[in-house]
Structures are given as C-alpha cells and as structure tokens.
Amino acid sequence: MNDPPHDLTEGWPNDPENADLARFAEELQRSLPQLPDAALQRIERRLTHEADRLPRRRWPWLRLGVVAAGILLLALAWTAPRLLVRPPGVAPSEDWVVDSFPMELARPPAAIAPERPLVRLNENQSLFID
C-alpha cells in the first residue's frame, strides 16, 4: 500500500452498522498483503532498464524509415523525367505508336433550287388582306 487513505469512512451514508464496518475496513487495510521491498526494488530496476532501452530501440526504425524514403525519392527523381519527357533530338521511330490520322471531309452537295416557291404568296394573297 501507499500512504493509507486519511479516512476510510469518508462519504459513507448514515448506517447503524458504521462503527463495526469501520473496524472491518481498518482490519482489511492492515491485513492486505504487500510485496517485499526487495521485490519492488527489482521491479524498479527492470522498469528503469526498459525506459533506457526504449530510445535505442526506436531510433533504428526511424533512421531506417528516413533512409528508405530518401532512396525512393532519389529513384523517383531519376526515372520520372525519363518517363514523361521525350529526350531532345530523338526522332520518333516507325515502331512508335501513331495516334494521329489524316482525314478528309466530304464536300456538301450543291444547293438545289426549288422548282416552285415554298409559299405561293400570289395564290393566297387573300389571307393577308384585312
């Protein structure tokens, strides 16, 4: 146990059995088993050792990650321009993919004059007179 609580009966509701219960609580507190001090010291040593070991164990992973990311970036920087841009002075060879084709549009047919007017105004003149 650490420092025993100041008051084991703190906040209890009113109860006629409280005096007996308080004695029981004190007895319980006294009878709780404890690890020997030597055991606690050994645990503290293990804990300290682990806390010392932790940074050394974490740093290699971090370094490895940084190195791997650097290598990837370098590889990307070296290959990306070669993939995206055609080197100057290199003419496209026959084997290259041709993606443009010449095309001729057919001429529209000559306009044909109608044989008769679309609206025969002379014959239907009466429609326009009030």
Add this chain to the structure above:
Amino acid sequence: MASDARDQIELLFRRYGKGVGGYVLTRVGDAELAEEITARVFLTVVRRFDQVRGREAAWLWAVVRSELSRHYRSLRPHCPPDEDHPDSTGSPEEALLRREAHEQLASALERLPENLHRLIYLKFFLGLRNLEIARACGLTPSNVGVLLHRALRQLRTWLEEPLPFHPRSEDERPTS
C-alpha cells in the same frame, strides 16, 4: 524516452507500485509470481505511456486486469503457482493461515461487481481519497462513498462466511 515521461513513470511507480504489487499478490497468492506480474504491468506502462490521457490510476487498473487475465489464461489446472513457490515467511501454520486469508479475500473481491471491485482497489490498495477516485472513475465523491460502503458491507458478509468455492470470471478461468 523523453526525460519528463521517464520522470512521470518513476513517479507513478513510487506512488502506485506498492499498491499494485499488493493487489496482484492478493489475487495470485504467490510473491514471486506477483513480482513478475507487477513487473509486466509496469513494463507495459513504460511501453505505452503515451496512451495515458490523465486518469492514470484508472488506466493502471486496466493494465493490471489485463495482465492478470493473461496470467489466468496461461495457467494450467494441475500446476497452481502457490505450490511451486510456497510462502517461506513465518511458520508453516502461519503461512497456511495467511494463504487461506488471501485466497478468501481474492475470492470475495472477484465476487464483487467490477465497479465495486475497482473502488476497493483504488481506495484500499492504491490509497486514493474519494475525490481522486471520483476523478479516476467519472463519479461524484459522494457516490464513491456510498458505493464503497456498499462494497465493504458485501465483502464483510463474504469474508465472515466459510469459503465455499473460488469463483473466477470467465476469462480468468484456467484453461487446460
């Protein structure tokens, strides 16, 4: 590990190490085993300290319960730990009586509902005040007092009766 985190862990151990050790010893009944489990609890604390968000005592409770569950799951029924490492302090009769008392207490604690069990652990093993327990558990201090009163009455009833069986929660029952 950052020095401030390390300082906090050492502080945590100095404050709660003894209480956690006592609780684990009550539960497993064997000093060597209790030392090992308590050490595992605090090694977990070191490795996962960045997970603590306030309420250290409540978080520690979760770690302790987890380590105890792992221990009970790994137990074999034919190989109880207290037979491997008998209590060497005092006479054999005293050791036997002490062991029986601890077994009875462990059994009574396990019979308590989880919330009351945790309150007894925080009050009696870790030595927290009601206000600290209330903060750790998200309760009001008056509620903590009432619940502790109820838990103690229940414990007293069970500890005064002879030990009929040794119940354990499902996940802590030894598996063959």
